[in-house]
Amino acid sequence: MDHAPQLIQERSAPPATLVIFGASGDLTRRKLLPAVENLARHGRLPDQFALVGVARTPMSDDQFAESALGGRSLAEKRQLSGGIRYVAGGYDDPETYKRLAETLDELDAVRGTSGNRLFYLSTPAGAFEPVINGLAGAGLNQAREGSFSRLVIEKPYGRDLATARELDGIVHGAFEEHQVFRIDHYLGKDTVQNVLALRFANSIFQPIWDRSWVDHVQITVAETLGVGTRGGFYENAGAMRDIVQNHVLQVLALALMEPPASFEAEGLRNEKVKLLQAIRLPTDRDVSEAAVRGQYTRGGTREELMAGYREEVGVDPLSRTETYAAMRLNVDNWRWAGVPFYVRTGKRLPARLTEVALQFQRPPHLPIPTDQLTGLEADALILRIQPNEGISLRFGAKVPGHSFRVRTASMDFSYDQTFVEESPEAYERLLLDALIGDASLFIRSDEVQQCWRIVDPIIENWEKDNSPIPTYEAASWGPTDADRLIGRNGRKWRNAS
Incomplete structure (x- = not known):
C-alpha cells in the first residue's frame, strides 16, 4: 500500500x-x-x-x-x-x-x-x-x-590548552556542560554540513573512504584579504590559533570521523572527539618537517600593490606572527593509518577558497600507452565549502576523436544550480539551534581540548625558534617551505587559478 x-x-x-x-x-x-x-x-x-x-x-x-x-x-x-x-x-x-x-x-x-x-x-x-x-x-x-x-x-576559547582548561573551570563553575554552546560559525555553513550528507546519506562513497583508496587529503582555507583593521587582535593570535585550531580541525574531523550511531548531538560529537584523539602529534625534532609557517610581505601588481603584514595598522614592525600555516597530520586508526593529511590556511593568497580534496590512489597498472595520456591527473573528490559551493568528481575520460586519448574531466554539483531553497547564514542556523537546544553543531569541552592538544606543540616550537620567519609575497600561494612539506613524497598543493 x-x-x-x-x-x-x-x-x-x-x-x-x-x-x-x-x-x-x-x-x-x-x-x-x-x-x-x-x-x-x-x-x-x-x-x-x-x-x-x-x-x-x-x-x-x-x-x-x-x-x-x-x-x-x-x-x-x-x-x-x-x-x-x-x-x-x-x-x-x-x-x-x-x-x-x-x-x-x-x-x-x-x-x-x-x-x-x-x-x-x-x-x-x-x-x-x-x-x-x-x-x-x-x-x-x-x-x-x-x-x-x-x-x-x-572563540577564542582559550589561548592554549592550559588557558582553555582554566576557562572551562570558570564556565563549569556556573553552568553545566549541557547548558554551554561553544560556537564556531564554520559549522553553521550548509556546505560544511553537506560533508555529513555526502558521507552518510550515500552508500557509494563508504567503500572508498579509507586508506585502501585514498592517497592523501588536502584541506585549504585561503583568504585574499590581509588583516585589515584586526592587526592588534591578529598579533596575539596568528593563523594557527585563529583558523587551524578551530575551523580547519572541525572540518577535518567531520570529513574523517567514523559513522555515528545516530545524528543526535552526542553521537556526532563523540565520533569527532575520537578522530581528534587519534591524530598523532609530531615530536619536537620533526615539527619543522610536519609544520610550516609564513608571513606575507608587500606584493601584487603596480595597479594594486598590497602592504606587507608588518606595515598593517596595529602590527609590530618586527612581528614574528604567522599569517600562513601548513601542517601534515597523521591519524592512527584502522581507517586512515598511513594516509597523510595536509592542511593549510593563509591570508593574502591569490584566491578565496575553502575546500576538502580527497585524492585517490592511481591505478596499479595502466595498459594505455603513455603518449595517449594527455596530462591525466589522479582521481579526486573535491568538496567546495566556499565559494562556488558544491562538489567535483575528477576522473579520466576519452577525448572525442579518432584516436584513443585520455584526459582529466570532472562532474560538478553546484548548490546554486541544483537547489532553489535559500541557504541561511551560519549565525542564523546556529542561533536557532541554540534556542532549540540542539548542540550538534557546537563544540564540546573535550573537543576544544583535543584541538589545542594538536596545535600547542607546534606553536610552542615556533615561539622558541629565533630564526627569521619565512615570508611570501602577497597574492602568492605561500612560502616555498610549504611546497617542500607536501612535495617530499611527490605530491603538490591544489592551487586554484
Whole structure:
C-alpha cells in the first residue's frame, strides 16, 4: 500500500529571550542582529521572543531598538519592536546583572518568554569571566523548572590548552556542560554540513573512504584579504590559533570521523572527539618537517600593490606572527593509518577558497600507452565549502576523436544550480539551534581540548625558534617551505587559478 510522504516539521524557536553581551560591538551589528531579523522573516521566532542588549555604551531601549531595526522591514519591526530592551553597565558591576534580572522578569510577564534565556557572549575574551560570574551572582545561570538558561561563547576559547582548561573551570563553575554552546560559525555553513550528507546519506562513497583508496587529503582555507583593521587582535593570535585550531580541525574531523550511531548531538560529537584523539602529534625534532609557517610581505601588481603584514595598522614592525600555516597530520586508526593529511590556511593568497580534496590512489597498472595520456591527473573528490559551493568528481575520460586519448574531466554539483531553497547564514542556523537546544553543531569541552592538544606543540616550537620567519609575497600561494612539506613524497598543493 502506498503511503503519503511525511512532511518535514519546520524548526522554530520556543518562547525565549536572547541576551547579547557586547550589543554595541561589530559582531552584533554585522552578524547577530541580521540573523535575528532573518529568523523573524522566515517565521522561526515566536511572538513570545525578546531581545536584550547589554554593553558599557550608554543607550536607551529606543536607541537600541532603532539600531537593531533601523533597516528592517515593517513585518520584522512589528514582530520584534515590543520586545527589545537595553541594559547599560560594566561587565564587572553587580548592578548591571541586577538590572538585567529585573528586565528579564518584566519580559517574562509582558512578553510571555517563559523564563527561557539564551546568553550570548559577543565580547572580547577578557570579558568572559566577569560576565559568567556576574550571571551566576544574580542567579541567572539557574533555570526555573520547565525553562532553560544557556550560554553561547564565541572563540577564542582559550589561548592554549592550559588557558582553555582554566576557562572551562570558570564556565563549569556556573553552568553545566549541557547548558554551554561553544560556537564556531564554520559549522553553521550548509556546505560544511553537506560533508555529513555526502558521507552518510550515500552508500557509494563508504567503500572508498579509507586508506585502501585514498592517497592523501588536502584541506585549504585561503583568504585574499590581509588583516585589515584586526592587526592588534591578529598579533596575539596568528593563523594557527585563529583558523587551524578551530575551523580547519572541525572540518577535518567531520570529513574523517567514523559513522555515528545516530545524528543526535552526542553521537556526532563523540565520533569527532575520537578522530581528534587519534591524530598523532609530531615530536619536537620533526615539527619543522610536519609544520610550516609564513608571513606575507608587500606584493601584487603596480595597479594594486598590497602592504606587507608588518606595515598593517596595529602590527609590530618586527612581528614574528604567522599569517600562513601548513601542517601534515597523521591519524592512527584502522581507517586512515598511513594516509597523510595536509592542511593549510593563509591570508593574502591569490584566491578565496575553502575546500576538502580527497585524492585517490592511481591505478596499479595502466595498459594505455603513455603518449595517449594527455596530462591525466589522479582521481579526486573535491568538496567546495566556499565559494562556488558544491562538489567535483575528477576522473579520466576519452577525448572525442579518432584516436584513443585520455584526459582529466570532472562532474560538478553546484548548490546554486541544483537547489532553489535559500541557504541561511551560519549565525542564523546556529542561533536557532541554540534556542532549540540542539548542540550538534557546537563544540564540546573535550573537543576544544583535543584541538589545542594538536596545535600547542607546534606553536610552542615556533615561539622558541629565533630564526627569521619565512615570508611570501602577497597574492602568492605561500612560502616555498610549504611546497617542500607536501612535495617530499611527490605530491603538490591544489592551487586554484
